[in-house]
Amino acid sequence: MGKGRAPCCDKTKVKRGQWSYDEDLKLISFINKYGHENWRSLPEQAGLLRCGKSCRLRWINYLRPDVKRGNFSVEEEETIIKLHQSIGSKWSKIASKLPGRTDNEIKNVWHTHLKKRLSSNTNLNADRDEAATKGSLNREETSQESSPNASMSSGGSKISSKEDGVQIGQTFQYLEGHSEVTKTLQEVDKPELLEISFGVDPEIWSFINGLDSFQQPENSLAPRAYQDSQEDEVEKWFKHLETELGLEENDSQQQRSIVMLTKNHRHHHLGELRALDKPLTKP
DNA sequence: AAGATGTCCAACCGCTCTGTT
């Protein structure tokens, strides 16, 4: 045992800010191979210039296969409100009652959405109408076509929409500590996620520009079939990228994880396209 | 069209909790 408390990391030697796709791939492939027994030593072992805490946060809040993204259903929001009233800002406790949701996400939703709603008006119904018209949280944009439960991949009826390569409901394994955990793939591939911003290496764009028919419409709420065809293209791109990064493996578990990652990331990239509002053309 | 302002969310910070020696 050393003396005094060691800093969690050397701030001058770690990268901070937005995670890159490469970093995500490294982290997810490392955790799939070796698990995350020790967050402190993980970054070095995984070849990441990141603080262990940062890796942990990234994994838990974003890369973890069972993390559910997208809309909070009315039921989920009401659960948050009720639990917050009873136990206060115990976000991790609240998160434990909402499968697939992270404490950070719940906290954000509370601070940016639910708190205001409660303070301005205690009438939930009136506020829901307001939220719907304002399109708050940019996730309501598809609310007309989705029932409150439509965005939930757990709790309600099991969604089994077919996705390219993976399907909702598909099970897969990954390591958590020393034990192998089997998880069911939840719906993370939501059109509304196109709004999420993501920092992308400019070189990646030059590669994307080489892809045919990968053009983002002005309206990100494109028909589902259109998005699916785009996703096929992006899938090809990610396969190429994995090869380039030397992350391609025969290990089926890892491949599944990478698919998960790519499915998360492609939304970021699509969102980026939308943000840039630039047509992608062949060089 | 462009600057100002508002909103949202990923990530960081620092503290507390828990397990280990």
Add this chain to the structure above:
DNA sequence: GAACAGAGCGGTTGGACATCT
């Protein structure tokens, strides 16, 4: 029981994006 390391938690912030003027 004390001291420490590592993990977890909750508050806060910075930056990207959206909307307003």
